[in-house]
Amino acid sequence: MKKTVLTFGLICAAVMAAMMFATLPFMDKIGFDRGEIVGYTTMILAFMLVFFGVRSYRENVGGGQLTFGRAFAVGILITVIACLGYVVAWEIIYFNFMPDFVDKYVSYAIEKARASGASQQVINAKLEELKSLKAIYNNVFFNVAITFFEPLPVGLLVTLISALVLRKKKPQATTEYRLQDPIKA
Secondary structure: OHHHHHHHHHHHHHHHHHHHHHHHHHHHHHHHHHHHHHHHHHHHHHHHHHHHHHHHHHHHOOOOOEOHHHHHHHHHHHHHHHHHHHHHHHHHHHHHOOOOHHHHHHHHHHHHHHHOOOOHHHHHHHHHHHHHHHHHHOOHHHHHHHHHHOOHHHHHHHHHHHHHHHOEOOOOOOOOOOOOOOOOO
């Protein structure tokens, strides 16, 4: 199981990290709204490797058979490895290439609130909330935790679906009674 989990988990992590690094130069042009769409679409596509990892485990290790529990265990381990890779990539990007990410997000959120016609009181409350987000985000431990839990629900959903689809129990032994042809007997 270890080889399958590591192989597919690292490939999944590499796909997500590569997409993050590939979109980095275009971040200002993509914007936060479309960036979220691009990010989650990439996560869904990358987490398809969970399905292929579970299927590979079923065929190569399980001899074509796999219970839901074992399929879920393989899938969630692939997901955890992929999420850890995602965290490493984001930490590198955030602290080395985008230390102003939260400031840009605060400006975006305030402009979005103004454009929606929010009152100044609501905007001020939002601004205070976002300032506390910046303090939290600059703490490495909270940053890691928040980043880890960003792709986890997507991976968990794909893991559940994969485990349901790919489970395959042993065929039940059936007893066949054959009647002999009285003419040939």
